[in-house]
Amino acid sequence: MGSRRDFLEKLTVSTISLPLLYNPTNLFAASDEAYDGPILKVAIMGLGSYARRVAKAMESCKRAKLTGVISGTPSKIVEWRAKYGIPEKNCYNYDNFDRIKENPDIDVVYVITPNGLHKDQTIRVAKAGKHVICEKPMGINAQEGQEMVDACKAANVKLLIGYRMHYEPKTVEVIRMRKAGEFGKLKFFQGQSGFTIGDPTQWRLNKKLAGGGAMMDIGIYSINGARYMLGEEPIWVTAQETKTDSVKFKEGVDETIQFQMGFPSGAVASCLSTYAMSHLDRFFLNGEDGFAEMQPSTGYGPIKGRTHKGELKQPHITHQTLQMDGMAQLIFEGVEPIVPLDGEEGVKDMKIIDAIYLAVKTGKRVDL
Incomplete structure (x- = not known):
């Protein structure tokens, strides 16, 4: 067993994504009802094993869609483009992803990279005017985390943490x-x-x-x-x-x-x-x-x-499906989960x- 991702995957029982039946407090985005509102356009940064899990879960989302990728490995970008139909103009590497500022096909970047890279990458995304979802832990200490919060506030974008x-x-x-x-x-x-x-x-x-x-x-x-x-x-x-x-x-x-x-x-x-x-x-x-x-x-x-x-x-229900639909609902409608994840x-x-x-x-x- 090599990582937390492997550990948690071992615990996964193969299931088919189900409509959300349990909704006592109207906190979940997934439901049986048709949805025709805005779609959260998501670019994933860092295309490792957990990113693959998130991307697969998003196939069942009603409010969020994978529209872009950011990676330092060209072969992964080629693979993801083919698998998810991502246009070449929505693909970036770690040197040029600041250009997302000019791309209307991306609303938010989900940062799924090693912890030590989170702060700088989050701040760059915020300066590009895009919302940020950052995997946990959000940085390597509280000072980094606060700098990330401050940068996103200064840029008037949301910073959400991947608390599925x-x-x-x-x-x-x-x-x-x-x-x-x-x-x-x-x-x-x-x-x-x-x-x-x-x-x-x-x-x-x-x-x-x-x-x-x-x-x-x-x-x-x-x-x-x-x-x-x-x-x-x-x-x-x-x-x-x-x-x-x-x-x-x-x-x-x-x-x-x-x-x-x-x-x-x-x-x-x-x-x-x-x-x-x-x-x-x-x-x-x-x-x-x-x-x-x-x-x-x-x-x-x-x-x-x-x-x-x-x-x-x-x-x-697949956790990341609920998470991404819920985060879309938070960004577009201000609907908060039962516990904050900002x-x-x-x-x-x-x-x-x-x-x-x-x-x-x-x-x-x-x-x-």
């Missing part, structure tokens, strides 16, 4: 239950996010490109999950790092970090982020009146879960990651 789980039906149902008070006073969250990483030469194990290790890849799911499951922002963190392979996981590239977060209500979170253990994709939420357990909790395939009221039975949301996660790394380094509790 904010549109996932079972996840949304648990958040709805929490908002309705069905779990009572919340006491505890546990998040386990991990897999055994493969190829030691990949960019995810390169400090400059990744910004770290497992925490910057899979660990962010437990951070973001703790925040949306508990509905609060943490006020302190503690963390401990374990490294068993210093050759594969060089200085600044974390293998395993256990971290804890405290929240204003008194609730606590205990989480694990690792590149050294597989089959870790579980969230557990405990309250005085009930609980929610999700396993798998963030994989691409059907999320499975139960609460004190029984099994979660909301249908599986740049400010991304910065909140980055501040926590910064604090976790500081806690590892100092061995002390870090207040947020």
Whole structure:
């Protein structure tokens, strides 16, 4: 298993994209109804494995369409042009993509490149006057994230982060239950996010490109999950790092970090982020009146879960289809998901990651 993409793909059960049947709060864009409104024209930057997944999911979108690509590999551009019927004038490389400014066929660029490239690429897209969707984590630290937010505000374009789980039906149902008070006073969250990483030469194990290790890849799911499951922002963190392979996981590239977060209500979170253990994709939420357990909790395939009221039975719809249709609805109509996914949301996660790394380094509790 070589990467988070591989790990999450292993969890995917082959499904046919279904119309969205579960729509209790009108937060999802996909539906049975015909749609004849504006279409979000999307260019994808970085044509790796996850980009392929997003492109495939967009084939089922009603509000978003793939119209352009940006890549440093000419052969990939040729392949994508043939597969998706993309005109040559909508294809760019990393040197000339600033020219999208003059292209009305592109409304937004989805940045799906290594973490260390996100900031500069996002700022260039913003200066070209296009909206930005950036994969998570949005940068390699909170300062980069804030610079990205500021640049997009200055350019009057939107910056959205690829938090697909904010549109996932079972996840949304648990958040709805929490908002309705069905779990009572919340006491505890546990998040386990991990897999055994493969190829030691990949960019995810390169400090400059990744910004770290497992925490910057899979660990962010437990951070973001703790925040949306508990509905609060943490006020302190503690963390401990374990490294068993210093050759594969060089200085600044974390293998395993256990971290804890405290929240204003008194609730606590205990989480694990690792590149050294597989089959870790579980969230557990405990309250005085009930609980929610999700396993798998963030994989691409059907999320499975139960609460004190029984099994979660909301249908599986391809996450990225919901995400891209939902983001189109946000950009065109201002319809927000149940949990924000703007740049400010991304910065909140980055501040926590910064604090976790500081806690590892100092061995002390870090207040947020």
